[in-house]
Structure formats: C-alpha cells, structure tokens
Amino acid sequence: MCSVCGCGSGELRYNGKPAAQSGANKATGPTRSYAFRPLQAQPAAGRTTTPDRLDYGSGPAHAHAPGLSQAQMVSIEQNILGKNDALADANRRWLTERGVFTLNLVSSPGSGKTTLLVETITRLAGSVPVTVIEGDQQTEFDAERIRATGAPALQINTGKGCHLDAHMVGTALTRLPIAERSLLLIENVGNLVCPAAFDLGEAHKVVILSVTEGEDKPLKYPDMFAAADLMVLSKIDLLPYLKFDLARVFDYAHRVNPRLVMLPLSATSGEGFDDWLAWIRSGLARSGASCKPSTECMS
Amino acid sequence: MHEMSLAEGVRNIVEESACAHGGKRVERVVLQIGELAAVEVEALRFCLELILKDGVADGALIDIEITPGRGWCAQCASTVALAQLYDACPQCGSYRVQATGGTEMRVKELALAATWGQSAS
Numbered sequence: 001m002c003s004v005c006g007c008g009s010g011e012l013r014y015n016g017k018p019a020a021q022s023g024a025n026k027a028t029g030p031t032r033s034y035a036f037r038p039l040q041a042q043p044a045a046g047r048t049t050t051p052d053r054l055d056y057g058s059g060p061a062h063a064h065a066p067g068l069s070q071a072q073m074v075s076i077e078q079n080i081l082g083k084n085d086a087l088a089d090a091n092r093r094w095l096t097e098r099g100v101f102t103l104n105l106v107s108s109p110g111s112g113k114t115t116l117l118v119e120t121i122t123r124l125a126g127s128v129p130v131t132v133i134e135g136d137q138q139t140e141f142d143a144e145r146i147r148a149t150g151a152p153a154l155q156i157n158t159g160k161g162c163h164l165d166a167h168m169v170g171t172a173l174t175r176l177p178i179a180e181r182s183l184l185l186i187e188n189v190g191n192l193v194c195p196a197a198f199d200l201g202e203a204h205k206v207v208i209l210s211v212t213e214g215e216d217k218p219l220k221y222p223d224m225f226a227a228a229d230l231m232v233l234s235k236i237d238l239l240p241y242l243k244f245d246l247a248r249v250f251d252y253a254h255r256v257n258p259r260l261v262m263l264p265l266s267a268t269s270g271e272g273f274d275d276w277l278a279w280i281r282s283g284l285a286r287s288g289a290s291c292k293p294s295t296e297c298m299s
Numbered sequence: 300m301h302e303m304s305l306a307e308g309v310r311n312i313v314e315e316s317a318c319a320h321g322g323k324r325v326e327r328v329v330l331q332i333g334e335l336a337a338v339e340v341e342a343l344r345f346c347l348e349l350i351l352k353d354g355v356a357d358g359a360l361i362d363i364e365i366t367p368g369r370g371w372c373a374q375c376a377s378t379v380a381l382a383q384l385y386d387a388c389p390q391c392g393s394y395r396v397q398a399t400g401g402t403e404m405r406v407k408e409l410a411l412a413a414t415w416g417q418s419a420s
C-alpha cells in the first residue's frame with residue numbers, strides 16, 4: 001500500500017513482486033479497504049445544481065460549527081500531503097546531488113507516454129544514460145517495452161492506486177542502477193487527475209496530451225496543466241484526420257498556466273522530436289552542473 | 300480516489316497529534332482547503348467519515364475552511380482574486396494570471412476532549 005494514500009490496499013508491486021515481501025509476516029489485522037462511490041445526486045449546501053449539471057466544485061465554504069465545551073484547541077498547521085512532500089524533497093536532494101535530470105510524465109492512459117519514452121531512449125542512445133520508472137496499476141508490459149531498448153526499467157504496480165507517490169519512487173531509486181549525470185524518466189499511472197497533487201522529487205512534471213483527446217482538456221482537467229512545466233502535444237501526425245485547433249489548445253493551456261511551455265511532436269513521424277530532445281539536453285546540462293564531485297556522488 | 304489519499308493524510312496527522320497530546324479524543328478537526336486546491340470537499344468529507352471510524356477521531360466534527368484563490372496578473376502587475384485556475388483577471392480580463400495562493404491543504408487545528416473518552420457530544 002502506498003504510504004500516503006490508502007488506495008493501494010496492499011497490492012503494491014515492484015517488478016511483479018509484492019512490496020512487503022521482505023521480513024517476517026507482520027501480524028495481519030483485517031485489511032482496510034474502502035470503496036469509493038459518488039455522492040447522491042441531490043442538491044445540497046455547497047453544490048451548485050441546475051437541471052442538467054451537478055457541480056460539486058463550487059459553492060460557499062462551510063460555516064464553523066459552534067464551539068464545544070471543555071475541548072482544548074490545539075494548533076496543528078500541517079500540510080495534508082506533508083509526509084509525501086518530505087519524501088519527495090529527500091528524493092530531489094538525492095537526485096540533484098548526483099546530477100540526475102528527472103521528469104515525471106503524466107497524462108491520460110493511451111496518450112503515448114511509453115511510445116515517447118522508447119523513442120527518446122533510442123535517439124539518446126550512446127550520448128546519455130537513461131533509466132526508467134514505470135507506473136501502472138497492473139502488468140509489466142511497459143517496463144518490458146523499455147527494457148527492449150536496453151535501458152534499465154523498474155515497474156511499479158500500484159494495484160488499485162491511481163498515482164505514484166514519493167515513497168514508491170524513493171524505493172525505486174534504491175533498486176535501480178542510476179548513473180551520475182543521467183536522465184531519469186518516470187511514467188506515472190495514466191490519470192489526468194490525481195498525479196498532479198503528488199510531488200515525486202522530479203525536476204519537472206511533463207503533461208502529455210494527444211491530439212485525439214480534444215482541445216478542451218486543459219480546461220476540463222486544469223490541475224494537471226497547472227502543475228506541469230511542459231506540455232507535449234503528441235500524435236500530431238494524426239492532425240490531418242481530426243478537427244483539432246492547435247491555437248485553441250495552446251490558448252486554453254495558457255489560461256490555466258501562463259508559464260507552460262508547449263511542444264507539439266509525433267513519435268511516429270519524428271516531427272518536433274528534435275525540439276523535445278533539445279529541451280531535455282538543456283535540462284541535463286543544468287542538472288549536471290549541480291552534481292557534486294564524483295566521490296560524493298558515488299557514495 | 301484522490302480524496303481518499305488526502306483523508307488518509309488527515310488521519311495520520313490527526314492520530315499523531317492526538318497521541319502527542321496524550322491520546323485524547325478528537326472532537327473536531329479543522330481543515331483549511333484552498334479554493335484552487337485539487338480537492339472536492341464533499342468527497343473528502345465522505346472519505347474522512349469512513350477513514351476516521353474506530354479511531355481517536357471517530358465521529359469528530361469536520362470543519363472545512365475554504366481559503367480564497369489568489370493569482371498574480373502579469374498585465375496588472377498585482378495580486379488578484381482567482382476562483383478557478385483558468386479564470387481571467389477580474390480587473391483587466393487577461394488570462395496571464397498565475398495562481399499564487401489558495402492551493403493549500405492543511406490540518407489547521409484540533410479540538411481535544413478534556414479527558415480521554417469524555418466526549419462533549
């Protein structure tokens with residue numbers, strides 16, 4: 001199970017092996033498992049509802065409950081994801097010291113993440129060592145696709161979990177041969193929602209949107225586009241077959257995040273790929289500069 | 300799904316904090332959620348109800364304070380109110396507004412019962 005989130009329910013796997021296989025079996029209490037179901041479709045306080053739209057995302061803040069007698073108020077002021085963020089900071093420190101340039105690739109399933117990785121590794125072969133962490137709920141298919149290129153890859157299966165977290169990535173870092181001044185690519189679980197909230201220790205989140213998904217996704221799923229520094233618009237070889245307005249998708253994405261850098265490309269035709277590789281190379285140069293002397297890096 | 304992860308985070312903080320204060324019963328949990336945070340408040344309440352069950356904060360009142368979204372408008376060179384990440388600047392209409400506040404998700408404070416097991420409710 002993931003350290004921050006209950007959603008994995010003990011199904012977390014690394015390269016197909018259960019995460020908690022080492023050590024004696026812990027006393028197994030009843031496993032916690034929670035099903036999520038949508039709330040009743042009823043108008044209620046805090047929801048804006050019209051006959052054809054039920055909006056849980058707006059409405060007034062909830063009023064303070066009246067104070068309870070005899071209770072002691074204790075100030076906490078802790079970030080709900082503080083535990084994940086602390087682990088992500090530790091990952092980032094570890095990676096930065098070694099001059100490893102790390103990207104967290106996020107998108108809906110099928111936008112072309114694995115294809116992009118395979119093509120990137122192939123084109124960088126011989127110039128930069130690349131290591132890959134693959135996140136999927138099930139199967140080792142993607143790690144196998146990466147390993148076929150010769151790059152080391154670790155598959156994390158999150159079970160029911162819908163995102164990677166910093167603890168999983170920290171574990172993966174100890175299990176992979178990661179070279180100094182190299183490129184680490186993390187393919188997150190295909191999900192345009194949850195991974196936005198979870199820092200893994202990466203230098204940048206890269207959101208991949210394929211042209212077949214439509215121009216409106218940055219507005220429909222704004223959190224991911226707000227969290228990313230780069231948007232790869234993938235599968236542009238398919239544009240002749242679609243009604244897809246490039247200017248509009250750039251406009252929508254910039255409304256959410258004015259600093260977002262846009263990179264249209266196709267892994268199939270190779271169009272735009274040089275810009276992507278150039279963007280990676282400039283990141284590698286910056287990360288390499290922060291690498292401490294080798295003796296410390298090797299420890 | 301995501302709200303369940305957050306509820307799990309809240310439970311950890313609540314249990315650790317209650318423990319640090321002598322394991323007293325938690326009567327109320329006050330959360331601060333930014334208007335621009337990726338959180339659906341009603342779903343979070345639902346998840347918290349499930350996840351706090353049988354723990355130190357079973358049945359606790361969940362108070363959620365929504366903090367207003369803020370953004371930096373490059374056009375106006377000033378901080379403006381922002382209700383959605385994709386909204387335009389309310390002053391000049393420009394979309395060059397970068398979110399700067401109202402993205403937090405915090406456990407602000409807890410109300411602990413005077414003595415373990417004595418709930419005011």
Ligand SMILES: Nc1nc2c(ncn2[C@@H]2O[C@H](COP(=O)(O)OP(=O)(O)O)[C@@H](O)[C@H]2O)c(=O)[nH]1
Binds near residue numbers: 111113269
């Ligand atoms: N036409 C076209 N198809 C692509 C491109 N990149 C990926 N695909 C196809 O999109 C599908 C999903 O790709 P995959 O890399 O597995 O996506 P992932 O789920 O994001 O990892 C596969 O059938 C790929 O062949 C591209 O640049 N052009």
Ligand SMILES: [Mg+2]
Binds near residue numbers: 142187
């Ligand atoms: Mg994939």
Ligand SMILES: [Zn+2]
Binds near residue numbers: 300301304
């Ligand atoms: Zn999630």
Ligand SMILES: [Zn+2]
Binds near residue numbers: 374
């Ligand atoms: Zn303005």
